[in-house]
Amino acid sequence: MSKPTPISGFPEWLPAQRMIEQYVLDRIRNTFELYGFAPVETRAVEPLDQLLRKGETSKEVYVVRRLHAEEGDATDASLGLHFDMTVPFARYVLENAGKLQFPFRRYQIQKAWRGERPQEGRYREFLQADIDIVDRDTLAPHYEAELPLVVGDAFAALPIPPVRIQVNNRKICEGYYLGLGLTDPAAALRAVDKLDKIGPDKVVDLLVETAGASSAQAKACLALAEISTPDASFVDAVRALGVRHDLLDEGLAELAAVVETAASHTPGLCVADLRIARGLDYYTGTVYETQLRGYERFGSICSGGRYDNLVSAGATTFPGVGISIGVSRLLGLLFGANELSISRSVPTCVVVALADERHRPAANRIADALRRRGIPTEVSPTAAKYGKQIRYAERRGIPYVWFPGADGAADEVKDIRSGEQQSAVADGWVPPPADLKPTVT
Known part of the structure; x- marks a missing residue:
């Protein structure tokens, strides 16, 4: 294509x-x-006679018709897309x-x-x-x-x-x-x-x-x-x-x-x-x-x-x-004018890292626990080396990477901006309010 x-x-x-x-x-x-x-919402189309009698020029109104309308069928041709919400x-x-x-x-x-x-x-x-x-x-x-x-x-x-x-x-x-x-x-x-x-x-x-x-x-x-x-x-x-x-x-x-x-x-x-x-x-x-x-x-x-x-x-x-x-x-x-920016390009706050694909179900359970408490979370797309998984989060502006504990060890969450890493449990950890959602400036 x-x-x-x-x-x-x-x-x-x-x-x-x-x-x-x-x-x-x-x-x-x-x-x-x-x-x-x-709130209300109205349909996208209105009769053309209604659209054209309110002081708007006919050159600006888009007409709606079927591609294969039968010759002489004026049903669709009498409709136009609304140009404002007032009419x-x-x-x-x-x-x-x-x-x-x-x-x-x-x-x-x-x-x-x-x-x-x-x-x-x-x-x-x-x-x-x-x-x-x-x-x-x-x-x-x-x-x-x-x-x-x-x-x-x-x-x-x-x-x-x-x-x-x-x-x-x-x-x-x-x-x-x-x-x-x-x-x-x-x-x-x-x-x-x-x-x-x-x-x-x-x-x-x-x-x-x-x-x-x-x-x-x-x-x-x-x-x-x-x-x-x-x-x-x-x-x-x-x-x-x-x-x-x-x-x-x-x-x-x-x-x-x-x-x-x-x-x-x-x-x-x-x-x-x-x-x-x-x-x-x-x-x-x-x-x-x-x-x-x-x-x-x-x-x-x-x-x-x-x-x-x-x-x-x-x-x-x-x-x-x-x-x-x-x-x-x-x-x-x-x-x-580049006057508006956002702190990250995705809603995600946390990426759950994967040691290997066998641990994906456990990572999914951690992600579910975080989401239930309103924390936008995704699981790493691959079980690459941890450095690559961290870079995956960095490229998207995601502030935290979650490392599931192995062999009974505690989970840890890392703020990849500061490098600070601490023990955490999925049922209790919360990010600072400023990190929960992307910030518009």
Whole structure:
């Protein structure tokens, strides 16, 4: 078989990287559960009409079909792989509304697929960790202030650079644009959302072209986007622009509560940044983007926002707020910069040595006794000379080699890093806590 060609955008981590990923997921999951979020998992596919009506471009959605589907059979062709967790979660809530208790707090850690151009930290198959809070008919705004706290605590539990969560409120932008006299605030939002990608001059042109703005109105939109403060002083800065609208007032109050709540929980966690818009059409209130300090050039690693109109059944609506951690994106950036390492490339803590193959059953019994007490253990693959068995452990970073006693002598365990060797019994010996599991730094 010829050497396979890698497929770009579909990461496959090495074992040490995969263990780091599991470590990260465990701590994220633990934080989510500390805040009372319950786990769910949804199917990988959704109807295409549902995927395409939420503001996502059709070019990024992968279609699912059988290789030998009969001609004219459109059953599979109407399905696509989900590109995020929000759309499938909305459908899940609608289907299970009679079985759920509201407000419903859920977390979801799954793969998603998006057919965009692969680049550093951006993939076509990627892992996300999402939380959402959904209620029936109304959702209190204090939940919008809670989500940054959860994310801040999740990141603080990881050995990664600090993060900064940029927050805005779509009501501020839409109310401001309406106060300026623009009749298509959604088009203005989409234009301003491209500010970092195309620059202010081209955004002005885009506002004039797509949102019907005059040159003066376009420049006023940019003036709003330039406001960024680490506290609630953004309210005065917006007021100073002289634009008035009830929706603007509502958004300012909601965003001030988010920033002040975050500041009391973790000073410096959030900053009000009024250029943050989020491109998806379903956001209606607070929106979030998260920068990893030192990696700002790569964009957001954690995003989301408030949505009021994504889920409805007749006259009943299910407004929600959610945020998504791009786990693959985060790890890809840190792996690429060699910022994460692990103390050993296997979970094993102890290798039980073999004097010869006749003693393998006895070695297996020792390994079983250690495993029963939660100590990851393997038996040496061969009964080579002890020096080779020790080197087998050294190459994998395994800290201990266990030598079964011969002719009634006591067993001994050796710390191969220090050379220290001591008598031990499999039913009682325990390694130092730092050696039990691989350590991520």
